[in-house]
Amino acid sequence: MKLHEYQSKQIFAKHGIPIPKGRIASTAEEAKHIAEELGKRVVIKSQVLVGGRGKAGGIRLAKSPDESEDIAAEILSMEIKGLPVRKVLVDEAASIDKEIYLGITNDRAARKPVMMASAAGGVEIEEVARQTPEKIIKVHIDPLLGLRDYQARDIAGCIDLPRELWRHFGQIANGLWLAYTGCDATLAEINPLVITSENKLLALDGKMVLDDNALFRHSDLADMRDLDIEAQSEIEARKYGLSFIKLDGNIGCMVNGAGLAMTTMDIIKLYGGEPANFLDIGGGASAEKVAAAFRIILSDPNVKAILLNVFGGITRGDEVARGILSAMNDVKTQIPMVVRLVGTNAEEGRQILAGASMITAETLVEAAKKSVALAKGEAVQ
Amino acid sequence: MSILVNKNTRLLVQNITGKEGIFHTKQMVDYGTNVVSGVTPGKGGEWVLDGKIPVFDSVKVAVEATGANTSVVFVPARFAADALFEAADAGIPLIICITEGIPVQDMMRVRNYLDQKGVRLVGPNCPGILTPGEAKVGIIPGDISIPGNVGIVSRSGTLTYEVLYALMMANMGVSTCLGIGGDPINGTNFLDALEMFEADPHTDMVVLIGEIGGTDEEKAAEFIADRMTKSVVGFIAGRTAPPGKRMGHAGAIVEGGSGLAVDKIKALQTAGVKVANHPEEIPLLFKS
Ligand SMILES: Nc1ncnc2c1ncn2[C@@H]1O[C@H](COP(=O)(O)OP(=O)(O)O)[C@@H](O)[C@H]1O
Ligand SMILES: [Mg+2]
Numbered sequence: 001m002k003l004h005e006y007q008s009k010q011i012f013a014k015h016g017i018p019i020p021k022g023r024i025a026s027t028a029e030e031a032k033h034i035a036e037e038l039g040k041r042v043v044i045k046s047q048v049l050v051g052g053r054g055k056a057g058g059i060r061l062a063k064s065p066d067e068s069e070d071i072a073a074e075i076l077s078m079e080i081k082g083l084p085v086r087k088v089l090v091d092e093a094a095s096i097d098k099e100i101y102l103g104i105t106n107d108r109a110a111r112k113p114v115m116m117a118s119a120a121g122g123v124e125i126e127e128v129a130r131q132t133p134e135k136i137i138k139v140h141i142d143p144l145l146g147l148r149d150y151q152a153r154d155i156a157g158c159i160d161l162p163r164e165l166w167r168h169f170g171q172i173a174n175g176l177w178l179a180y181t182g183c184d185a186t187l188a189e190i191n192p193l194v195i196t197s198e199n200k201l202l203a204l205d206g207k208m209v210l211d212d213n214a215l216f217r218h219s220d221l222a223d224m225r226d227l228d229i230e231a232q233s234e235i236e237a238r239k240y241g242l243s244f245i246k247l248d249g250n251i252g253c254m255v256n257g258a259g260l261a262m263t264t265m266d267i268i269k270l271y272g273g274e275p276a277n278f279l280d281i282g283g284g285a286s287a288e289k290v291a292a293a294f295r296i297i298l299s300d301p302n303v304k305a306i307l308l309n310v311f312g313g314i315t316r317g318d319e320v321a322r323g324i325l326s327a328m329n330d331v332k333t334q335i336p337m338v339v340r341l342v343g344t345n346a347e348e349g350r351q352i353l354a355g356a357s358m359i360t361a362e363t364l365v366e367a368a369k370k371s372v373a374l375a376k377g378e379a380v381q
Numbered sequence: 382m383s384i385l386v387n388k389n390t391r392l393l394v395q396n397i398t399g400k401e402g403i404f405h406t407k408q409m410v411d412y413g414t415n416v417v418s419g420v421t422p423g424k425g426g427e428w429v430l431d432g433k434i435p436v437f438d439s440v441k442v443a444v445e446a447t448g449a450n451t452s453v454v455f456v457p458a459r460f461a462a463d464a465l466f467e468a469a470d471a472g473i474p475l476i477i478c479i480t481e482g483i484p485v486q487d488m489m490r491v492r493n494y495l496d497q498k499g500v501r502l503v504g505p506n507c508p509g510i511l512t513p514g515e516a517k518v519g520i521i522p523g524d525i526s527i528p529g530n531v532g533i534v535s536r537s538g539t540l541t542y543e544v545l546y547a548l549m550m551a552n553m554g555v556s557t558c559l560g561i562g563g564d565p566i567n568g569t570n571f572l573d574a575l576e577m578f579e580a581d582p583h584t585d586m587v588v589l590i591g592e593i594g595g596t597d598e599e600k601a602a603e604f605i606a607d608r609m610t611k612s613v614v615g616f617i618a619g620r621t622a623p624p625g626k627r628m629g630h631a632g633a634i635v636e637g638g639s640g641l642a643v644d645k646i647k648a649l650q651t652a653g654v655k656v657a658n659h660p661e662e663i664p665l666l667f668k669s
Contacts, residue, residue, distance in 0.1 A: 106485055108565045108595050108632070111492050143489040184484050213631060214484035216459055243629040247621075258563060258629025259537025259592055262618040266642075267659045269621045278622070280629040311539040311546075343546060344524060364543075364661055 001210045002049045006089045007224050008206030011183060012190070015175035019203050022091030031072030034090040035065040041093040044071045046078065046085040049229050051207070054123045056080045061093055083228055094202055099192035100159060101125050101136070102173065104180045106187075113141045113180065115151070115173065119159040121192040147177040161195075168201050183221060184214030233277075233296050240292040242281055249274025251375050252297035252306040252335075254290070256281050264309045267364055273372035276303050291327035298333055305374035306337040307367055317341045317349030325356055336374045340367035383512035383557040384532070384577040384584070385475060385503070386451060390516045393449035393473070394419040395456050395464050397429060397436055401479075402455035405520050406430065409453075412517040418447040440471035453509065453518050454478040461505065462487035469500045477518050478505035478568075485631065488566040495568070502568025506630065507560035508538040511545075521545070521558060529554015530583060531667075534574035535590035536563050536630070540618060543660045544588060551664035556584040563630025565594065571601035579609055586612045588663055589654070591645055593619035594633045598645035606652035614666045615649045615656045617642045 003011075009019045021038060024047070025031040035042045046058030053059050058080050062068040068090065078085050101121030107114040118136045120128045128135055137158045141147050152173040156166045172193065180188040187209040194202050215222040227235055237244030243258065247265075251273050255261035258280045265275040277300070281293050297303055310320050320341060340361040341349040350360045359380055361367035370380045386392075392409070396402045397419025407430060410416050418435050425438030437443035440452065452473045456464040461480040468476045476495075483505050495502050503510060509519010514528040520538075526545040531553055535541040541560055548555060559574050561567055571589060578584045587609075591598040598617065605613055620642040622628045624635040635641055646656050655666040 106489065106565065111489055111566050113486075113489065143486065143493055181486065184486055186485060211485050213458065213482045214486065217484075245623070245626050245628065247623065255539075257537065257539030258633060259535075259540030259590070259618045260543060262592060262622055262628050262633070263540055263543075263616075263660060265621045266618060270658055275621060278626075278628055311542050343542060344522060364659055 001212055001215065001222070001225055002229070003208040003210065003221075003224055004047045004049065004087075004226065005045065005206050006047060006087075008188075008208040009203065011179050011208065012175065012203055012206050015178045015182070017172050017175040017179075017190070017203050018201065019206070020091040020094055022089055024087055024089050025072060026087050028069045028073035028076060031088055031090050032065045032069035035062060035068035038090070038092050042068055043091050043093045044068060044075055045089040045091060046075050046080055047087040047089055048080045048083040048085055049226055050081045050083060052123065053080060058085065086228070091204075094194060094204060095197040096192075096194045097197050097199075098195040100161070100194065101191045102176060102193045103187065103189035103191065104141070104176055104185075107140065110140055112143055115139045115141060115147065115155065115177075117155045117159050125191055141177070146181070147174055162199070165195065165199070165201060172201060172203070179208070183208065183218060184211045185209060186211050233299055237279070237296050240289060242279060242289065242293055242296070244296060245278040246300065247275050247277050248302075249276045250302045250304040251371050252276045252300070252303040253309070254279050254281060254293050254297060254306065255309045256311060260309065260311060264307060264364070267368040268307065268372060271365075271368045271372050273368070273375055276300055287323040287326040287330075290323050291330040294327055294331040294333070298331065298335060303335060304377070305371045306335055307371040308337060308339045309364065309367060310341055312341060312343035312346055312349065316344050317346035318352060321349035321352040324353065328356070336380070338367050338371045338374065338380075340364065383515060384581050385557065385559065386510045386512050386516040386518050388415070388515050390518065391415055391417045391448055391450045392516075392518060393417060393440065393443050393447070393452045395440065395452055395454045395468065396421055397434070397455075398424050398427070399455055403429060405455065406434065408523065409517050410434075412523040414516045414518065417449050418443040440467045440473065444471050444473065449473065451475045451477070451518065454480060456480060458482035458484070462491050465491045465502070466494065469495050469498050473500065475501045475503070476568075477503040477507070477509050479507060479509060479519055480504075481506040483564070485564070485566055488564060492566055492568065503559065504562040504564075504567060506564040507562030507567070508541060509560055511555070511558045513555050519560065521560065525549055526558065527554040530556055530585040532556050532578035532581065532584040532587040533558040533590070534571060534578070534587065535560055536592050536632070537590055537618065540660065541590060544590060544616070544663055547661050548664055553664055553667070556581060563592070563632050565632035567632075571597045572604050575601055575604055575609060579611060584611065586614070586667055589613055589615045589649070591615065591617045592630070592633050593617075593622050593628065593635050593642050594630070594640040596639065599648045602648035602652040602654065605649070605654060612667070613654045614663055615654045616660060616663060617645045617649070617656065
């Protein structure tokens with residue numbers, strides 16, 4: 001789950017990281033009031049959950065409250081990379097001498113958190129990472145010990161930070177570590193952390209991504225979820241404990257198990273079709289879950305056929321078949337469907353479904369071919 | 382004829398009295414696995430499965446009383462890290478964690494701690510280990526494979542069952558099937574599994590079932606090219622997965638251009654691995 005800049009910076013501030021004075025606004029008038037209150041030049045910042053807002057014109061300087069109002073109105077009517085801007089952050093403008101990058105993320109390969117820093121921070125950091133990765137310093141942190149002070153000092157030295165700022169930098173790095181661990185983040189990032197013309201460190205931007213699996217111990221953070229970035233169908237699926245991702249094709253997929261669900265999408269493509277979604281119904285395949293999954297798939301008007309692929313392991317094939325039938329009674333549809341059941345008691349399951357005049361398949365290849373044909377409007381036995 | 386679990390496994394089940402725990406304990410016992418005890422804090426002194434298996438309050442006591450040498454963990458995600466620390470501190474050398482949804486920072490702490498103690502972890506978010514004819518530890522169905530000489534290592538659950546089933550249909554038996562799980566931070570990885578299979582005299586060939594996310598398949602490919610003498614067939618799920626989306630498994634995500642299926646397939650092919658287009662092709666590739 002991603003947090004907005006203003007949310008991330010509030011968390012950073014709680015951990016002692018200095019941020020500019022500022023407040024969040026939903027209307028141009030509010031933005032004007034905040035600018036008046038601050039009584040200085042401000043920066044109007046779109047709050048959308050994508051990077052590169054600056055380059056997209058979503059971050060702009062305003063010299064007066066009136067100008068703040070105009071710019072806020074413009075930004076609030078923008079879409080950035082497909083996302084509507086619903087809020088702007090009005091922050092005091094800083095005078096910047098230098099932009100630094102500082103972030104912590106999980107390094108899968110090392111199985112440890114890694115702190116990254118660069119003297120070449122700012123809006124071009126992705127280019128820097130691509131073209132000159134050696135300009136980004138990486139230091140692994142022992143998850144059992146936490147960030148050591150000397151590690152922060154080493155980083156400060158490596159990015160050529162003036163010595164008089166090392167102490168404060170250490171506090172900021174430690175604050176970022178505490179924010180990262182305290183919120184169960186998978187990413188906590190300040191870009192840019194600037195040196196101002198008064199030779200002070202200040203975090204101008206903040207970004208946090210939280211571990212969805214840890215939200216149970218952060219209910220306050222879970223409430224911050226912004227639903228704009230998710231398809232309606234994905235939100236609906238989460239309610240039922242289904243793992244669903246919408247795609248652009250026309251063959252709906254319903255599968256038990258994530259690996260098998262990906263495999264089912266892949267084989268549809270291999271035989272010339274396009275999957276409409278990823279959907280893992282998990283173990284069990286109860287009638288209630290299957291019915292919810294059907295409804296979610298069918299809410300996509302592009303869907304021309306559905307492939308149901310269930311491996312009956314611990315859950316027997318006949319039980320799964322009965323679940324499907326009862327779900328079908330619930331959700332009446334004309335969309336053709338191919339069912340493939342394999343594993344324990346699969347034959348019994350297939351007979352139950354064939355009795356209800358459903359199209360069945362024994363192999364994955366056969367199921368894929370049949371659903372591709374159906375999606376093209378061809379007749380299938 | 383196996384790696385990690387066999388007839389000598391003395392299994393302890395953590396959270397044996399939970400819904401999943403008791404269900405799968407019965408399945409494991411029916412398969413012939415030697416389940417010696419269970420642990421559920423607060424339920425010490427009870428017995429499960431018609432009085433056959435004693436329940437203890439702590440792993441330490443269970444180990445002292447029953448000599449368990451392997452633990453399988455069915456503890457819910459929010460308490461799972463603690464259960465793993467407990468098993469490690471009680472001296473269990475091999476822990477298999479079935480639980481899905483453990484916070485990733487918990488897993489980083491667990492993994493680093495277990496490494497220091499020299500404890501082997503399999504999983505989490507995995508279906509467990511099956512050594513056909515000897516022992517079943519976890520949730521892999523027992524009736525979809527026969528003993529034989531093919532080793533399997535996989536990041537997935539039901540996709541692994543597909544492969545087991547396809548092999549059985551082709552009359553090919555399995556030495557050990559090892560589910561390493563779909564999480565970004567896990568215990569045993571492909572490399573570890575390949576080393577064990579390479580050393581196992583009863584395994585003659587290996588199936589590696591990977592998926593998008595991370596670079597473990599690429600590291601496995603290096604090992605295969607440099608050190609592996611046994612033939613390996615691969616399959617990688619997620620060729621059609623969009624970038625930036627988590628495909629069900631916490632670890633199945635293409636991030637910043639890394640973790641793509643095409644790169645993994647290419648790495649494996651370069652190492653001489655035959656990569657199947659779909660699971661049903663796997664038995665055919667061994668015969669070709
Ligand atoms: N309060 C501020 N004062 C002055 N300049 C700012 C301020 N906030 C952002 N900027 C400038 O705008 C750039 C982009 O803003 P940032 O918040 O990093 O958004 P994004 O990373 O989405 O482009 C920064 O690198 C910085 O140069
Ligand atoms: Mg930025």
